[in-house]
Amino acid sequence: MHNIGFLLTDGFQVMALATQSVFEYANLVAGEPFYRIRNYSIDGGPVVSSLGMTVETHAASARVAVDTWVLAGVGDPVAQPTPAPVLAFVSKAVPRARRTASICTGAFILAEAGLLDGRRATTHWAFARDMKRLHPDIKVEDDRIYIVDGAIWTSAGMTAGLDLALAMVEKDLGADIARSVAHKLVMHQRRSGGQSQHSELLDMAPKSDRIQSALDYARKNLSQALTVEELAETVHLSPRQFSRVFTAETGQSPAKAIENLRLEAARLMIEQSRHPLEVVAREAGFRDRRHMREAFLRGFGVPPQAVRREARE
Known part of the structure; x- marks a missing residue:
């Protein structure tokens, strides 16, 4: 069983939860529950999304066994910096996990925790310039769908998270299952990480x-x-x-x-x-x-x- 933990903070972009469908269908295609998904927050309980709806979460702690952390972004990471308790937890949790991914502006959480220094990373194109300005030690590539640098995966905005999740499924379960998942989700093409964010x-x-x-x-x-x-x-x-x-x-x-x-x-x-x-x-x-x-x-x-x-x- 591969445990995936989605770390949510108040105001998180609800689109991040759509990526969970990729892992859900990977289980269906594989014919067994390879992935187990849970939503976490620092204190547990309800977390309010950018849409205003609440999502129930488990309390994140050092005792939680998570193989892959997925960090959801907020609408404006510059105006809404990451709370200190979240940064403290991420700094401890990321080195213990097999891999960590950020969806959209979730990359700012990793950046503020110092976990992207010296690494290649991407984020939503509208905030890439802010990331370059605020975190000059990060090699920001603002025209990529997603980037994998070691155990750290970062994605561009919104639907790019689906491409990142699908790439994880391919790495874990193989290309055939990833193709089948894309077909079931009616994704007309599987975009590579190097593809441009823009058309x-x-x-x-x-x-x-x-x-x-x-x-x-x-x-x-x-x-x-x-x-x-x-x-x-x-x-x-x-x-x-x-x-x-x-x-x-x-x-x-x-x-x-x-x-x-x-x-x-x-x-x-x-x-x-x-x-x-x-x-x-x-x-x-x-x-x-x-x-x-x-x-x-x-x-x-x-x-x-x-x-x-x-x-x-």
Whole structure:
């Protein structure tokens, strides 16, 4: 039996509890209760979530046998710093556990306890800059779904916790069970830890259906040349008018937007497949492998090979 303890504090983000479903379904798929899950707080009893509902908890103590601690974050970790008793407990409990994970801004609990110093970590993108400022000894990577550094696992915000929990199931029970759990939870893809927290289509957020249609067309045809003239024709605008409207609505030129979509598609293929880089470059619409490498260095600061190495690790 692998004991998982969720440590909750007042105002915790209720989304953290959704990750418990991953372990619940892992038990069902495995055909035996491999995981046992309990909610803890420092004093025990009811804890109020960010939504206002209360969750009953057990009292956390040094006598509690927990293999994996999961720390839930709060809505604003800067305005709501971690209480001293929580930090004291975490400082003692984490070294005794097999591993410790934080969901979303739960990474601030580990940071304030000094347990992330010298480590790689991530958190919700909206608070990554605060973590860098408040804890300069942490190697904050603000564009990662989750990061595993030794026995410490940290995840980005909200649904990224599901990806982290699924990665734990894969490590504990194997890839087949993890895939089955993802299928039962209707997770259309299992995201690797190195994947970006952001989607280019979401970041651009065009105001009109016309420009959204052009972006959808581009995403489905990335292996093609995708000239401005072609995109303009799909939405019945002149090339000049299309470029002007596109830039006004997305803040990017069509050429830059297409390159970003190609980069996103290429990184996903590199992380989630074993295709040679030449194939990835061709499928994502780059001229060749060298062209893709230049775009990766501009966009991510690292070459495609580095992304592949990190995904494999």
